Amino acid sequence: MKMHSKTLAVRITQAAKLHGSFRLRSGKVSDSYFDKYQFEAIPELLADIAEEMRRFIPDGTEVLAGLEMGGIPIVTMLSQVSGLHSAFIRKTPKEYGTCRYSEGANLASKRILLIEDVVSSGGAISDAVSMLRSDGIEVSQALCVIDRETGGYENLEAHGVELLSLFKQSEIDRHA
Template sequence: MTVTTASALAARVGEAACVRGAFTLSDGQVLDSYFDEYRLAADPHLLHGLADAMAALVPEDAEVLAGIELGGVPLVIALSAATGLPAAFLRRLPKRYGSKRQIEGSGIEGRQVVLVDDVVRSGGQLLAMTRILRVAGLPVTDALCVLERPLGGRLLLGEHGVALHPLLTEADLPAAGAAS
């Protein structure tokens, strides 16, 4: 991706997904702005552009792309279409009915998995999903995201053998620091 293309994509992401207003995070922290990843998924042209740009971040040894509910699911579907790699879907908790699975996808057993999520902050969610996949016998050494915030996620994941590959960092957005 060229610098011009990266700049244009960052501007589109910032315009589409950086929202001002009072937002409460799951840990109770209240922010005055928020990165609304659902606005990315709702814009088919932006989602397509993100998938094309993220395809360059997929490691060569990747065999399966695994999206984390809910924000990572549309991204992994688009990225799967852009790369031709199969997709898997991860639930935070196992389904309580039907298949009762936490990991969805066929033919993924024993294959090298790359995690896909929208925003990485502390890295806790990606680490939890890494552990679930590893317990299931699926190797994970890489994770992709649209936006990395400098809140310790890269360090935490690195301590557990997972390299983080963000498409954008908070500083890349036109209103740097205006998103969570």
């Protein structure tokens, strides 16, 4: 890992690792919590994350598609630094107006890259891939800020999606 990336890992941890008493999704209580939205809320940190992520965008990518909700600020900034158009993927289609699940750039016949903040099981990406593929839009890669290394990579691989990540959780922990 380059020095700039090590510094970025430390900055992400400083912004997002909270201490206190937190009830986790599992119901357990923890004395620390990683609040991924915190690193997205600091403009200069988000810009630096996007600059580093730009290196991971595969050649030939035509549209960056951010997943609701955490992927939206990242895809917006990544679009800005890369010059690629962006789309915003909802968890479910809107029930009014256009009734679409995808807003922004047209995805039909485009080579897209899904963008997410943190991947645990890969479930949100898998759900988006299913929606997109049901409309004939092929997806083969996703890019996230942090792969928590809790099965997401393997689950996505089983669905034919390669997960690229700026950091693995073990790298974040090592530089915390």
